[in-house]
């Protein structure tokens with residue numbers, strides 16, 4: 206069921222500095238319930254900082270954010286029950302099997318039938334056959350899928366994936382994309398951070414570009430590519446790509462020849 210009235214994530218004027226370094230300078234973002242939104246930004250743009258604030262792991266200097274209607278500062282426990290952040294709450298234990306990892310998380314979350322939860326999630330991320338092998342024997346893609354499954358224990362309505370495919374080989378990336386799409390089809394709200402334009406293009410209903418501490422553009426892929434008239438992209442006889450838009454809105458210069 207989608208409750209489209211309340212945005213799954215609502216961010217207003219979030220600011221965060223580390224010492225003298227301003228990282229977030231007034232971020233505004235809405236993620237509709239059931240949507241898949243990509244937060245696209247270069248390395249160091251502040252993507253992890255923002256998602257850590259949403260997951261209550263970090264406190265903002267200014268601004269407000271709600272997750273599933275709960276304020277991250279005032280209702281942290283409710284927020285934590287509504288959101289999962291991969292790589293933070295889910296941490297694969299290498300010594301345990303895939304199934305044991307999931308059972309452990311299900312127990313920690315006080316779910317009534319941990320074993321059934323584990324079996325269901327193993328099937329969902331296509332790890333049933335590997336479920337009784339130690340996680341240390343898993344490939345990178347399998348481990349990332351297990352990590353994803355661990356973040357789905359208890360069916361949180363909002364799932365945040367912080368660079369879900371960074372460091373994976375092309376085959377493993379495709380496997381993880383497949384799981385993210387399945388998650389989205391099931392109605393879960395997904396906010397994923399990425400540095401990869403193709404990943405944002407493939408997975409997201411909307412793309413928000415984080416640059417120099419603010420969201421400089423936010424829209425559907427069609428809306429973003431419409432920002433650039435095709436005629437302005439010289440030497441390329443096709444519609445502007447997300448890459449063209451990204452380069453234009455972030456002002457990251459291409460080489461002199463290309464920009465002339």
Ligand SMILES: Nc1ncnc2c1ncn2[C@@H]1O[C@H](COP(=O)(O)OP(=O)(O)O)[C@@H](O)[C@H]1O
Pocket residue numbers: 223228246247248249250251252253254255
């Ligand atoms: N705990 C911290 N202390 C100091 N600087 C930090 C801390 N966390 C992140 N930063 C800095 O904030 C900036 C944004 O980091 P981050 O949010 O991790 O970016 P991204 O996830 O987009 O790569 C970087 O310059 C990073 O070095």
Ligand SMILES: [Mg+2]
Pocket residue numbers: 252253254367368
């Ligand atoms: Mg990061």
